[in-house]
Amino acid sequence: MIKNTGFKLRVLIPAAAALMLFTSCAQKPDNSGDFKPGLPTDTACSIKVAGNYSNFESLESEFERFYEYYPNVSLNYVYLDDYRNTITSALMSDEAPDIYVTTTWMLEDDSMSSVFENAEILSDPSLKIDLDCVRKGAMLTLENGDVNMLPIFTRSYGMLVNMDIFEKNGLKVPNNYSELMEVCDKLKAAGYETPIMGANGTTVASMYYAFDFPLFCYDVIKNPGSAKSLEAMDKSAGEMMRPALEKLKVFVDRGFLNPGRCTEEIEDDYNAVIMRFFEGDVPMMLGSGDMVSGTLKRESKSEKFQSAPFKYKFYVVPIGDDGGYFLDSVNIFFSVNKNSSNLNMTNEFIKFIMREKELGNMAQIKRLITPTNNFSLDEVYSSLEGFPEDKSFSYQETGLNDAVDKEFRAAAYKVANGTMTVDEAIAAYGSLWED
Numbered sequence: 001m002i003k004n005t006g007f008k009l010r011v012l013i014p015a016a017a018a019l020m021l022f023t024s025c026a027q028k029p030d031n032s033g034d035f036k037p038g039l040p041t042d043t044a045c046s047i048k049v050a051g052n053y054s055n056f057e058s059l060e061s062e063f064e065r066f067y068e069y070y071p072n073v074s075l076n077y078v079y080l081d082d083y084r085n086t087i088t089s090a091l092m093s094d095e096a097p098d099i100y101v102t103t104t105w106m107l108e109d110d111s112m113s114s115v116f117e118n119a120e121i122l123s124d125p126s127l128k129i130d131l132d133c134v135r136k137g138a139m140l141t142l143e144n145g146d147v148n149m150l151p152i153f154t155r156s157y158g159m160l161v162n163m164d165i166f167e168k169n170g171l172k173v174p175n176n177y178s179e180l181m182e183v184c185d186k187l188k189a190a191g192y193e194t195p196i197m198g199a200n201g202t203t204v205a206s207m208y209y210a211f212d213f214p215l216f217c218y219d220v221i222k223n224p225g226s227a228k229s230l231e232a233m234d235k236s237a238g239e240m241m242r243p244a245l246e247k248l249k250v251f252v253d254r255g256f257l258n259p260g261r262c263t264e265e266i267e268d269d270y271n272a273v274i275m276r277f278f279e280g281d282v283p284m285m286l287g288s289g290d291m292v293s294g295t296l297k298r299e300s301k302s303e304k305f306q307s308a309p310f311k312y313k314f315y316v317v318p319i320g321d322d323g324g325y326f327l328d329s330v331n332i333f334f335s336v337n338k339n340s341s342n343l344n345m346t347n348e349f350i351k352f353i354m355r356e357k358e359l360g361n362m363a364q365i366k367r368l369i370t371p372t373n374n375f376s377l378d379e380v381y382s383s384l385e386g387f388p389e390d391k392s393f394s395y396q397e398t399g400l401n402d403a404v405d406k407e408f409r410a411a412a413y414k415v416a417n418g419t420m421t422v423d424e425a426i427a428a429y430g431s432l433w434e435d
Contacts, residue, residue: 035069035352035355037069037070037348038128038348038351039070039344039345039348041069041070041071042072043070043072043073043345044072044073045072045073045074045342045345046073046074046075046076046342047073047074047075047076047098047099047340047342047345047346047349048076048077048078048095048097048098048099049075049076049077049078049097049098049099049100049334050077050078050079050080050087050090050097050099050100050101051077051078051079051080051083051100051101051332052079052080052083052101053079053101053332054079056077056079057365057366058361058362058363058364058365058366059077059362060077061361061362061365062352062353062358062361062362063075063077065352065358065361066349066352066353069352070345070348073345073349075349078097083101087100087101087112087115088111088112088114088115091114091115091118091337092114096337096339096340097337098336098337098340098341098342098343098346099334099335099336099337099346099349099350100115100334100335100337101332101333101334101335102115102116102119102149102332102333102334102335103330103331103332103333104140104330104395104396105402107140108401108402115335116148116335118337118338118339119148119149119335119336119337119338120148120335120336120337120338120343120347121146121147121148121338122147122148122149122150122335122336122350123141123145123146123147123148127347127350127351128351129150129347129350129351129354130351130354130355131147131150131354133354133355133356133359133372134150134151134354134359134371134372135328135371135372135373135392136389136392136394137326137328137392137393137394137397138151138154138328138330138371138394139151139371140330140333140394140396148335149333149334149335150333150334150335150350150354151330151332151333151371152330152331152332152333152334152353152359152362152371153330153331153332153362153363153366153368153369153371154289154328154329154330154331154363154368154369154370154371155288155289155290155292155293155329155330155331155368155369156288156289156314156316156326156327156328156329156369156384157204157209157210157213157214157287157288157289157316157317157327157329158210158286158287158314158315158316158317158324159196159198159210159284159285159286159287159314159315159317160277160284160285160287160291160292160295160312160313160314161173161283161284161312161313161314161315162277162280162282162283162284162285162310162311162312163310163311163312163313164280164310164311165187165192165281165283165310166283169186169187169190171183171186171187173313173315173383174318175318175323176318176320176321176322176323176324177247177318177319177320177321178321179318180317180318180319181250181254181256183195184196184251184254184256185254187283188255188256192281192282192283193255193258193261194255194256194257194258194261194262194282195256195283195284196211196251196256196257196283196284196285196286197257197258197261197262197265197266197276197277197282197284197285197286198210198211198257198262198266198269198273198285198286198287199262199266199268199269199272199273199286199287200259200260200262200263200266200413200416200417201269201413202406202409202410202413203269203409204288204405204409205269205270205273205287205288205290205291206269206286206409206413207257207262207286207287208248208409208412208413208416209288209409209412210286210287210288210317211248211251211257211286211317211319211412212244212245212247212248212317212319212412213244213327213405213408213409213412214316214317214319214324214325214326214327215243215244215247215319215320215325216240216241216243216244216408217325217327217393217395217398217400218320218325218391218393219240219243219244220240220398220399220400221393221397221398223240226240227398227399227400227404228399230400230404230407231399231400231401231403231404233403233407233429233430234429234430235427235429235430237429238411238425238426238427238428238429238430239426241408241411241425241426241429242422242426244319244408244412245411245412245415245422245425245426246422247319248412248415248416249415249416249422252415252416252418257416259416259417269287269288269291270290270291270294271294271298273285273287273291274291274294274295274298275298275301275302277295277312278295278298278299278302278304278305279302279304279305280304280305280308280310286317289314289329289331289368289369290331290368292314292367292368292380292381293366293367293368294367295312295367295380296367312380313379313380313381313382313383314380314381314383314384315383316383316384316387320391323388323391324391325391325392325393326384326387326391326392326393327393327394327395328392328393328394328395329394329395330371330394331368334350334353336350356370356372356374359371359372360372360374360377361377363377363378364377364378367380369381369384403433406432406433407429407430407432407433409433410432410433410434411425411426411428411429411432414432
């Protein structure tokens with residue numbers, strides 16, 4: 001089913017290395033200051049963007065901003081129902097989109113091959129698209145240095161912190177594992193029965209993924225040979241989970257995390273998490289950036305927040321002995337249909353939005369994390385400004401697949417809920433996930 005809103009296979013290498021392949025010998029685009037049109041401003045044509053967001057206000061905002069330069073261009077967003085099964089046929093149709101949403105899961109799905117066969121190489125220097133404004137962890141690059149997916153929104157995993165609770169109790173947001181333990185002790189002493197809460201489940205938006213999955217990923221990256229064993233479901237590879245699982249067990253045993261209470265009070269990993277946090281008595285609420293994106297619209301829906309509003313910010317969980325880890329994940333990418341009948345203007349629009357200012361504008365409206373390095377636009381994400389590069393990475397850099405991801409989620413859930421010990425979960429690696 002197609003709904004029109006009516007608004008006017010592959011091997012990846014670290015982006016930093018790949019960018020050198022095509023920027024070292026090509027002139028960098030000049031994207032400083034105001035946008036400079038590269039086509040006649042009286043050009044008239046229609047451009048269609050297809051995606052799987054039912055509501056894309058931030059893109060509509062970019063349409064309006066683009067009209068200031070090209071008033072005769074008509075931009076439309078089309079929502080494709082059942083995107084997984086409709087995007088391929090849409091690209092083959094007579095009304096194929098000029099721009100379309102792509103995501104990382106498509107990379108591992110053979111049925112999506114045509115999606116990338118139709119994708120333009122956007123790293124072509126002649127297009128003058130500014131790839132340098134995108135931070136390292138948000139860029140996916142083919143083995144040969146080509147880029148055919150440009151990040152639009154990103155997310156990470158961490159915790160919403162009630163800043164008023166911390167200020168009231170004379171506490172600072174912790175910077176490392178020992179400080180996190182100390183803060184939780186002080187919060188319990190101050191009457192906060194469960195200092196950290198979240199959704200008690202096995203999804204990527206559950207509290208366990210946000211709490212210690214980034215630590216697991218960091219350990220994998222620091223041990224290059226481990227990814228291969230983990231993907232092979234080698235029993236001995238389960239040892240890689242031990243540091244993260246042991247820290248999780250400590251927090252549950254000390255009452256800093258209470259899975260049972262979370263199950264009783266939080267029904268899902270999105271709306272219920274936000275509304276529970278807005279009751280104002282949870283110091284730290286674990287979740288994903290998608291959860292954070294829903295906060296702004298729900299402030300007005302929470303009677304308790306309306307009667308007693310408080311300041312809150314997103315922080316990476318400081319689970320490591322030397323701090324936390326920023327797991328960079330892209331919500332959606334844009335790819336361009338190389339067979340577009342209006343390819344020049346389509347590329348002009350891509351060049352327009354792939355600038356720090358426009359990407360920041362879209363992220364701010366959606367309350368997701370910008371794919372650039374400028375986190376200052378939204379106070380909620382300001383803690384990420386200047387985050388250490390050696391502790392910031394994408395999931396793709398780990399070399400792991402979805403099966404490993406699921407095994408860890410299942411292990412964390414079982415350990416936290418007491419159905420397995422840490423040793424048992426490690427020994428059962430390869431058979432933990434139950435479909």
